[in-house]
Amino acid sequence: MKKLVAVLLVLALLGTAVFAQGSSEAKSDKVKIGALIRNLNEQFVKDYADNLRKLAAEKGVDLNLQDAQGDVARQLDQLNTLITQGYKYFVIIPQDTSATEQMAQQIKAAGGGAAFSNIQPSVAALKVGKDFYLASSPELVAGQYQAQIIDEYFAKNPEKAPGKVLNMLYLLGQLGHPAQISREAGLLDTLKSLGYTVNLIARDTADWSPDKAQEKMDTWLAAHRGKFNIVVAQNDGMALGAVESLITNGLVDNDPSDGTILTFPVIGIDATADALNSMDQNKLYATVLQDSVGQSSTAFELAYAMATKGSATGMTAWGIAPASQVISEEPANDPAVIAQCYLVPFKPVTKANYKDLM
Amino acid sequence: MEMKKLLNDSKKLASQYTTWVTFVGLLLLLSVLTKGNALRWNSIRNLLIAESVRSFAALGVGMIIITKGIDLSIGYVVCLTASVAASFAQNPDYASAIYAGQSFPLIVPVVAAVAAGGLFGLFNGYLIAYGKLPPFIATLGSMSIAKGLQLIYTKAAVVGSLNQNFKNISQGSVGPIPNLIIYVIIAAFIVWVVLRHTRQGTNFYAIGGNAQAARVSGINVERELMMVYTYAGILYGIAGTLLASRLGLANSLTANGMELDAIAAVTVGGVSQSGGVGSVSGMMVGVFTMGLINYGMSFLGVDSYYQQLVKGFIIIVAVYFDMKKYARRS
CATH class of the missing domain: 3.40.50.2300 (Response regulator)
Incomplete structure (x- = not known):
């Protein structure tokens, strides 16, 4: 029976070899950004995550990216874990709009902020504080x-x-x-x-x-x-x-x-x-085109600005200025949070222009 | 001589308390790797909250496995009960609410979800005890039925915008202790009393050990089997309520795969698939061991693909040794 223990411990140790690099990177002097990503099995989401990793590497940011594997509960657990580890600023592809307000409240309680992409946060989530942003494309x-x-x-x-x-x-x-x-x-x-x-x-x-x-x-x-x-x-x-x-x-x-x-x-x-x-x-x-690079770059720049300058209010992120006019779609339909909405444009892709993206 | 005895004793101890030793070992390992960070109260609190809902599923399926049964319907039954609970707790002004414009007292979602779970358990139990269906097949069928009912009931939509009172059931806390942890302690205590201090609990073990012998000694095997699945169903109903309350929503993906997590956890916790063996403490340690593995890997930032791999190996290794242990005994 002690074998079981031994095997488990060896397995766990083997595991640590894989992730030891991960934790050694986590030096305290680096800018820390957490990424909560709903499901890496989807192509758009994976492209988004890859671009985040690239941007983090370029800026020397300690990026802790967590995959919720399609599970709201897991995403909330991951948020708790990252907050405990001292991450305050987040880039989030939420698993579900309904959970975003709760996430924003937890992040605010930790004194941080977040930029949401792909799946819209609710109006209430953005109303939690001025450090919560939409960096996404209006689905309409x-x-x-x-x-x-x-x-x-x-x-x-x-x-x-x-x-x-x-x-x-x-x-x-x-x-x-x-x-x-x-x-x-x-x-x-x-x-x-x-x-x-x-x-x-x-x-x-x-x-x-x-x-x-x-x-x-x-x-x-x-x-x-x-x-x-x-x-x-x-x-x-x-x-x-x-x-x-x-x-x-x-x-x-x-x-x-x-x-x-x-x-x-x-x-x-x-x-x-x-x-x-x-x-x-x-x-x-x-x-x-739902622009994975555009959305992730915008969200990353907002999180990076909050982490380095303490605020991202009013800034231009990835060449996009905060929206000034409400649209008919949540959360950008509420004048109270419109300045927190960065609308990344969609683009039609037809025979005329698809080769530019390949 | 003394040394040898000590070694033998500790071996014996280790084999008797494998699950505990594993748990403590992993805990120490994680605390070393994170330089103590993982042992802070905040981290432990996170872990307890994360595993609380699974604990209910594990307690339910743990009892079932003690009677040498199995339940594959857990994930979708919890999904269904979560959706039922959520549907009676939506803000009345939410336009896409299932019962838009109506608000219900707080007791309604709880009772409805527990009743739905209990009925499903009763259904499972009836098929297995009186229909003589193998538990694997019966619960495979009811898994699909639960999934279908959930989709029909919710029209495959997200059941969101839940009212704050309902959310407080799970999200609230008493001082520093989250409510969820208190519920788990109460549930574990009740299951412990049933298993260890009632005639029925003894019967569950007897049926799992040898159903024929149990019948000969006068146990109403059918009735007890039906009860154990019903108890489990009630626990899934509570799990669904707490999950919906914690997440503030339910959708068709809620709790998917929870059956595997729960079965793996109780197996790692020493509840034997051969029936008749297992304890509440083992189940709980199993849940938190699996939780610790999840939590630890997430804490250390392990790629999610590797997490699945490590979890799979741990389950296989645990069951392998479990099977060996009981093969030797018989």
Whole structure:
């Protein structure tokens, strides 16, 4: 039985060899920034984290980056751990908007501040104090760009949508997720204002996941074949799952002149490397860039300024000035916190410009 | 001679208290690695809070494993009960609330979640005791049912914006002691009383040791099995309530994978998969050993990918020695 103890201890020691470097880096004279990242298994999040690490290395910052692996409870535990270790300034991709106020309160109690990206913090979280920032892209805009891309496509190929009627298969992210709600509103409202009639032939969540999207599409194609003319997904992962499904189900016209060899255009959001590759092969039609470098650089500069100068109020971060006008989306819809919102622009990515990102 | 005896004695002690020795060993190791930082009250408090909800799951599944059963439905049952609790605690002015515009007394979410958990336990217990389904299969089925119900009930949306009174259940503290820790102590004490000081507890051990013999000696095996799963379900209901209260939300990802954490923890804590063996202290030490590993690695900034690896090895090693120990005995 003492063997068990011995083995466990050896294992633990082996473990320490791996992470000894981590702790030896943690010198007290360095600027300390904590990063709480919701799930490194997602491409956008991983790109965001990689850029944070790069920026930290350049500035000689002791960056402690924690992966919540999709678990709100784990993220709160990690925040507690980092606060105990003396980290006060944070860059956060929250797991859930509802938990952000609690996180902000804990950070404020420790005398620090934070910049939130990707998943919006609540208005209440930013109201906890002036040292809490939004460094993210308004999700409505992503949906609006998707609508514009769709409009361009059918303006060039009017025979594919007679009478400006769109019969859409729509793959959603996790329901109730702020990005899910706002991206949908942005897309549908803009299409309507552009004069389209949108019939949602099928609309369901695939939880941001490519394999769930592919499964869902397989089912939809069996049920609704021939009844739709456009496929929209709320992220690239799901869009690529849909592309795979269309290919395996033979919905391919092998005519790339309209920008895709698929019978119907598929549109995503994020502009991940995989998505750009798929565009290069004329599969995915278009996407919208959610700028991982822009968001992480903005958030990092805000946290760095707070850690070194004590405040980031009013500064320009990564060339972006604090917002001055409210938009319709939380938390930037509240004039009381608008100066704490740094809106990193989305960008439509089409055949015209995708090569710039590769 | 003296020396040898001492060595033998300490060997014996170590084998008897493996889980404790491991726990203390890890604690010392971590405190050396962090130059004492990990042993500060703040850190220990963090650790206790982090493991508190899992403790309830572990106490439940620990009792089940003592009867030689297993429960794979924990994660999703806790997810369901957390969602149920959260749905009755949303701010009435929150537009996307499940019961928008209505507010409920604080007792409603707690009772609803505990009832949901208890019913699920009863269902599991009935399938296993009277339906004679293998526990692995029965709870695999109910896991999926719980997941389905959670998605239907919440329409797959986040149940957020919970009221402060409800959040205070978990987030409050008595002086420096967080409420959560007090709940865990109470629950562990009750489970200890049931296991060690009631006829029913003795029956659980007897059934796990040898169900046939237990039946021959007059124990109503079916009834006791149904009870043990129901007790566990009630504990999951409490776990769900506390988790929702702590996080201030519940969603379809809440508590995912908790069954594995809980089963691993009690196994590391010396509750044998062969049935009939295990103690409340072992379960709790198991939970905090796993917690310490999680917490320590997170404290030291170990890459999350390595954390999974180390955890996996530790579980395998613990079960390996556990199996060896009881293989030798029989």
